[in-house]
Amino acid sequence: MEARRSNTDTAGGTAHPDLRDWLRQLAAAGRLAVAQKNISLIDEVAAVAKKLENERAVLFPEPDQHTIPVVANLFAERSWIADALAVPAAKLLSSFQNAVRHPLPWVEVTAAPAQEVVHQKVDLLKQLPIPKHNELDSGPYITAALLIARNPKTGIQNVSIHRCQVSGPDRIGVLLLPRHTLHYFRMAEEAGEGLEIALVIGVHPACILASQAIAALDSDEMEIAGALLGRPVEMVKCRTNRVRVPAHAEIVIEGRILPKVREPEGPFGEFPQYYGPRADREVIQVDAITHRKDAIFHTIVGGGVEHLLLGGIPREATLLDHLQRSFPSVHDVRLTRGGTCRYHLAVKIDKKSQGEPKNIIMGAFGGHYDIKQVVVVDMDVNIDDETEIEWAVATRFQADRDLVVVSGAQGSKLDPSSDNGISAKMGIDATKPLSTDPMEFKRIHVKGVEKVDLDKALQKDPKAAFARIVSG
Template sequence: MRTESLARPAAADAPKDLRSWLAHLAERDRLAVAREGVELADELAAVSKRLERDRAVLFPKPGGHDIPVVANLFAARDWVAESIEVGSEQLLARFLAAAREPLPSREVSSGPAQEIMHNQVDLLRQLPIPKHNERDSGPYITAGLLIARNPRNGIQNVSIHRCQISGPNRIGVLLLPRHTLSYFRMAEDAGDALEIAIVIGVHPALLLASQAIAALDEDEMGIAGALLGQPIDVVKCKTNSVRVPAEAEIVIEGRILPRVREPEGPFGEFPQYYGPRANREVIEVDAVTHRARPIYHTIVGGGYEHLILGAVPREATLLQHLRRSFPNVLDVRLPRGGTCRYHLAVKIDKTSDGEPKNIIMCAFGAHYDIKQVVVVDKDVNIDDSEEIEWAVATRFQADRDLLVVSGALGSKLDPTTKDGISAKMGLDATVPVDAPELDFKRIHVKGEEQVDLAYALQKNPDPALSRILVR
């Protein structure tokens, strides 16, 4: 497959789907194309990992399969902003605006996602599902939006879960204590299965929206519509009542079975460790639908795309949460070194001593994953881990500025926890309000920002070097 085939005519009303994003990347030389026949087990993930901070990559005929696979939709934070047509400095504000004013999806009668239907399901034969990390228990669907309906009121939830292929029509799924699990427990308590769909191959805005820290019964599809500035067209599944994006590449329709648990895992997760094997919920697949020529999207477990996809929506909702009580919070980051989940940097315009510790406690309450918070002043660049470390080194004293909380709820995927029970640590790396100005005045070379290197440096330094270095 040539990348040119991914392009579509430019039009204001053209669908914003996976293909439109791939065409955007291809036009900017950010989409690599692998040789045909890359193996689905290990090799595809290995190539993706080598390119994860540089380019997206398209795999034609992976493992001899007719359906191509794409990975690395986000190779940089800037790409995330680009995908929703804003600058990097506007990214969190745009996400917050979309969460505040979602644009409800619009149901249509048909769509490309249902051009082909398979009633007889054999997932590994019909779809190119890769195995990623070395000790993964087998092939996993990793970039699938799991869409479930509240069995009591029909409101949908969109999220991403790791999905192990356990049989031709059987999937083991890890449900953490979030909204999908709440819906499943409602259904299971009534003795019913929970109708779901797994949607693969969508515009990045839908992936971002799925990671929002939203309230129960807030449909993330509306957030995606607001991010794109147009409602997401959805169609009703062929075998159940779930509504799915009409422009999706692939849809797996099924049910999470009540009172059934089967082994799932291990699987390489975002902390860069393997999530353990355990008995987990099970999806029975009833049908697969897809475009006439679909593209399969995969996310390498624990890779950069995995981390950044979770970071940006969490940052936006954490920023909103903190600003409700502390309007002087300027920005937040979930740095890669903290797995884009566990460590949080908060930039503030400090008004009083003691305030950073209150902000730290508020951040711990915002999401259970967070185990370390560093609060810094407005002169610190929180996109630079060296700047954060410098603030801790020069503005923090452990006996005065350290806050420790024991026995709190944390991430069960953190191997240092005991069944998810974690300690939390907060560091106040801000300047005391009453400190003499020169004590914490950052050094600065006058005129550094105005230096014109093209003028200051010689274009051909060899003659000057020869004169200076002559013996």
């Protein structure tokens, strides 16, 4: 089923947004560092990237003398993601919401930069510069690949990201969590077939962000990516299966998730800042690798800032949309860094009735099973500042009155405090009561602080000024 898709002969015309487009922007803004040549793919690439994760992206030429460079740290803060989508930071979530509501179907092309080089005899570690990241990872991992899978019955595609352990020259262990890819795989496995997939490495940030949307089953995230870009994503059919992949990707690994096969995978450093355990997982049999002639390999350090932000912001937009459908008083949400951009959600509301925050808390738990803690705050709290959120809890919350606890709910299997994913949920109403003395919850404020111009208010040479004062 390929309805709603149109075909063009080539991937020509005006330049299509891709990874290189974003790297050029980073370089022009002084946000891209270039490492020395020959840095080791085992630990060293990740160590340098980790050191720079709050400051700059970093490009590694010839890592371990490999001809394909590696890039990491595409995002160091939220504002970079807004820049990648060419929207103001304040409109980041609303732009993502709009893309989810108004997806733009992709177009199929017959020639693609992603297929300039074709390897039908596969040796993953020789042909691709795949790093090992955290200290106790079980080996090299592909961490930034879009896993594109087809519904075996309808052909509709799903896009997601999974940790992928290289376990042989043409074999990859993959962790499938209980979402759409696993659903498609079970459909194929029940029919005694492998699930056709592709791992796509090195795409425009819009494609990575779209892959993390909490979309309905059989919603193709590449259509969300098209809406984010403002133009259809150009897709091309794989050489060895029926999966369509972004034509302007850097690298594509084509293969199948094998039925009735499980092999050991892990440990691997995950977003909760712990290692995901070793266990028998699904297995990808690689059939071919295609890539650009001058390909770039994108990697994400497990549990690093890029990992958190790329997963967090699409989830925020989807959760905001989910809550606003039932609660018009909800103005904004944040998945906090301290909560791994997955587990702890702050919700800003314009409170209209008592009891409403608790309903919002329960609605948030239903928005995604990962959500473990929800704090609801008033409009005067800056939810980009975790200190402000904690202040609201400290001064507006009473545990015997404002606490919601749910036991035995589905949570994240990667949360080591859960019982194989069975988790307790906690909601905190940190909002002011509606009927109270106006001065009781009136925040202190220094008049005129917003208008202070420090260049005018302070002397240019403080050392000389101080010396004059103390010398009389």
